[in-house]
Amino acid sequence: MSITTLMLGWEFPPFISGGLGTACYGLTKAMSRRGMQVTFILPREKPIRLAGGSSDVGKALAREMPNVRIRAVASHLSAYGKYGPQPVRPVTAAVEAELADEPPTGEAATYGPSLEKEVFRYAQRVMRIAQRETFDVIHAHDWMTFPAGVAVAASTGKPLIVQVHSTEFDRSGEHVNQFVYDIERQGMHAAARVITVSHYTRNVVVSRYAVPPTKVDVVYNGVEQATGSPPLPHSAWPTRSEKVVLFVGRITMQKGPEYFLRAAKRVLEKLRNVKFIMAGDGDRLHGIIEMAACLGIGHRVFFTRFLRGGDVQRVYQMADLYVMPSVSEPFGIAPLEALQNDVPVLISKQSGLAETFRNALKVDFWDIDEMANKVVAVLRHPPLSEMLRVNGRRETLRFRWEDSAAKVNDIYRRVLHVA
Amino acid sequence: MTSVCFYFQVHQPYRLRHYTIFDSATDYFDGFKNAQVCRKVADKCYLPTNRLLLDLILRYEGRFKVAFSITGILLEQFREYAPDVLRSFQDLAETGCVEFLAETYHHSLSFLFSPGEFASQVQAHKRLIRDTFGQMPRVFRNTELIYNNALAEAVERLGGFDAILSEGADHILGYRSPNYVYRPPNTCRLKLLLKNYRLSDDIAFRFSNRAWNEWPLRAEKFAHWIHAVNGNGTVVNLFVDYETFGEHQWEDTGIFEFLRHLPTEIFKHPDTDFKTPSEVAAAYDAVDVVDVPYFVSWADIERDLSAWLGNPMQHNAITELYNLEGQVKACNDPDLLADWRRLQTSDHFYYMCTKWFADGDVHKYFNPYDSPYDSYINFMNVLDNLRSRCDPELNPSKTGLTAAPA
Numbered sequence: 001m002s003i004t005t006l007m008l009g010w011e012f013p014p015f016i017s018g019g020l021g022t023a024c025y026g027l028t029k030a031m032s033r034r035g036m037q038v039t040f041i042l043p044r045e046k047p048i049r050l051a052g053g054s055s056d057v058g059k060a061l062a063r064e065m066p067n068v069r070i071r072a073v074a075s076h077l078s079a080y081g082k083y084g085p086q087p088v089r090p091v092t093a094a095v096e097a098e099l100a101d102e103p104p105t106g107e108a109a110t111y112g113p114s115l116e117k118e119v120f121r122y123a124q125r126v127m128r129i130a131q132r133e134t135f136d137v138i139h140a141h142d143w144m145t146f147p148a149g150v151a152v153a154a155s156t157g158k159p160l161i162v163q164v165h166s167t168e169f170d171r172s173g174e175h176v177n178q179f180v181y182d183i184e185r186q187g188m189h190a191a192a193r194v195i196t197v198s199h200y201t202r203n204v205v206v207s208r209y210a211v212p213p214t215k216v217d218v219v220y221n222g223v224e225q226a227t228g229s230p231p232l233p234h235s236a237w238p239t240r241s242e243k244v245v246l247f248v249g250r251i252t253m254q255k256g257p258e259y260f261l262r263a264a265k266r267v268l269e270k271l272r273n274v275k276f277i278m279a280g281d282g283d284r285l286h287g288i289i290e291m292a293a294c295l296g297i298g299h300r301v302f303f304t305r306f307l308r309g310g311d312v313q314r315v316y317q318m319a320d321l322y323v324m325p326s327v328s329e330p331f332g333i334a335p336l337e338a339l340q341n342d343v344p345v346l347i348s349k350q351s352g353l354a355e356t357f358r359n360a361l362k363v364d365f366w367d368i369d370e371m372a373n374k375v376v377a378v379l380r381h382p383p384l385s386e387m388l389r390v391n392g393r394r395e396t397l398r399f400r401w402e403d404s405a406a407k408v409n410d411i412y413r414r415v416l417h418v419a
Numbered sequence: 420m421t422s423v424c425f426y427f428q429v430h431q432p433y434r435l436r437h438y439t440i441f442d443s444a445t446d447y448f449d450g451f452k453n454a455q456v457c458r459k460v461a462d463k464c465y466l467p468t469n470r471l472l473l474d475l476i477l478r479y480e481g482r483f484k485v486a487f488s489i490t491g492i493l494l495e496q497f498r499e500y501a502p503d504v505l506r507s508f509q510d511l512a513e514t515g516c517v518e519f520l521a522e523t524y525h526h527s528l529s530f531l532f533s534p535g536e537f538a539s540q541v542q543a544h545k546r547l548i549r550d551t552f553g554q555m556p557r558v559f560r561n562t563e564l565i566y567n568n569a570l571a572e573a574v575e576r577l578g579g580f581d582a583i584l585s586e587g588a589d590h591i592l593g594y595r596s597p598n599y600v601y602r603p604p605n606t607c608r609l610k611l612l613l614k615n616y617r618l619s620d621d622i623a624f625r626f627s628n629r630a631w632n633e634w635p636l637r638a639e640k641f642a643h644w645i646h647a648v649n650g651n652g653t654v655v656n657l658f659v660d661y662e663t664f665g666e667h668q669w670e671d672t673g674i675f676e677f678l679r680h681l682p683t684e685i686f687k688h689p690d691t692d693f694k695t696p697s698e699v700a701a702a703y704d705a706v707d708v709v710d711v712p713y714f715v716s717w718a719d720i721e722r723d724l725s726a727w728l729g730n731p732m733q734h735n736a737i738t739e740l741y742n743l744e745g746q747v748k749a750c751n752d753p754d755l756l757a758d759w760r761r762l763q764t765s766d767h768f769y770y771m772c773t774k775w776f777a778d779g780d781v782h783k784y785f786n787p788y789d790s791p792y793d794s795y796i797n798f799m800n801v802l803d804n805l806r807s808r809c810d811p812e813l814n815p816s817k818t819g820l821t822a823a824p825a
Contacts, residue, residue, distance in 0.1 A: 266441070270440055270441075361792055361793075361796075362789070369439055369441055372440070372441075373439035373440050374796060377796040377799065377800070381732075381735065381795075381796075381799055383730075383732045383735040384732055384792065384799075386731060387730060387731055387732055387773065388792065
């Protein structure tokens, strides 16, 4: 039997701003390749016009994913709030009208000012779409889609599967937003199965949300395998006397930018010719810039803000080491992408990736001296960086979305009692 | 006649402590961990197995014999952390049924990098064995049974040896059996004893493997395999790590019972006895020359050097280490020389092996590091400090204010 999934997901290219969008897209594409039927509910702030093509985002993406139907839902929810690439603006009536997939509702499109209200408004809209769709399971990604998933499951009787890409504890440490926590908890408890992207996150789900361990499955993320010709080897570049250490990610508490800076300070005590590049935006950006100045290393730290497309490749090509100092990282696709760009990686042990990936240096995010120790080692010893680069790049091949999709398929079949 | 020749390798390295680029003290070794491991292995393996061997030697009144190769750095650690173990080995030595072999004092790969250093380590080890056990070694085994023709020639030139041990790898023996005494090319009197890796590994690796079709392995069955060699060979060389008893194979696998009953079962065949390597070399003539132009070892499936020199980090670390030889020796600083030598222990390079890393695996036992990369980083940081001590300009430690090496 072919199972059809109602997927409550996030961002599709070209507007991907982080791990959540990347994961939804990668997983869905792989499910399509496996012949799994997916109806993908995509929150959109405005209709998308792809360069030189149809104005219908659904059709454009359909060519890539024949078994996936995209249904846009007007919402200004975005994966990362205002720190994604898109500015948050209320959806206008004109935009609403252009969202061809959705019939006019007659409702005023002036959305509530708060995220809380928007989450429920999104749920109502999804409910409306769901009434006109046929599907076997509902698969919701992260908390903002959980109320919608729970509502659709309650009204249709179809099983709900929630996938946790990050929890409120990852994003906010101990200072959790109670409203968000409650929604996460309700979603996990209402679901037939919970999927986490690592054992690390599975532990959080079990210990912090009291979900029975037997209900939680781990499905690791994959990474899109690099296509086209491999980048030029570093040896082909003009020799640089300066080394570059890279941070790519939102500049927020969760990503540990402070630890990166403090380690940078220690590294500069040992090596002079090192530059530190921090690519990303976030609520800690200004504080971090100030901190770099206070530490007296402002002249060695460079802030690029949020980078898109080709700029990301370019910054990777300059880098000698990628550091992911996350305080709490459910998975961590970005280091895999760095490796695909031939940059060795140093990752925080507080990450899902660290529990399964072998050819990376690992460090506790708070252990500044050890982080600096390892950064210095990579910059000073070419055999080390070479082995991390070559073996790491090879190891990224283990992370295939096809395998993730196959596991998700098994979970669906178990939930539906299909042999 | 078939002789069973047991040789046990007894070794523990001086493990390094966590040493970052920000450290500057010269105490590189983890005294606490080394003492802890030494004590643990002493209680689980060395003491109970020594006791058992002593029982067997007394019970069979000189007919049961074994040989040991104990590294210099482990004897040092016994003296410091486990004097009771040292005494129990000395008790075994006094029975006259135990032979002690010579190797490099520091369990090093010095033969590959510095012939001069190799010779001094072998001499230092011989002296230590003579002083500790009252016998001068007559048989040589190189670190991890690493061997080639050139090694045999070098060992013969050193003098004082009747035989040398190596791995009976298929690719050096071809159709020939390891159950005979051989001879290296270009040597006059040295004999070559080759490990019967099938029977040795049955004890060392497969003993507790329930998926193995011969499991459970009892003394009777094993003795039967040994008896089958009669007529097809003169000696069965069983070379195993001593930690096999009680550590690699835990007590509950029955390994001690196996050893306890083995002599009785072996003696059931009248044409079978136990001999030490020296006795084997004296009793049997070499039947052929075995040519080993390339290095072999007893490690992993490859039986080559790849466990220690299989990747760029290992090559880099060891080359940098031996590049310091001249400078270290020119300093005339005994502490510096001792530290440099302890860094030569092969285990440091084994920890950097990435061969099996991908499969998640066997190089883990006793390995203090989470990953080969961490071990390389740590080693290079220590080496960096050691290098700074070679340069008097950079070295303030001559004032005697720094901590003494562990």
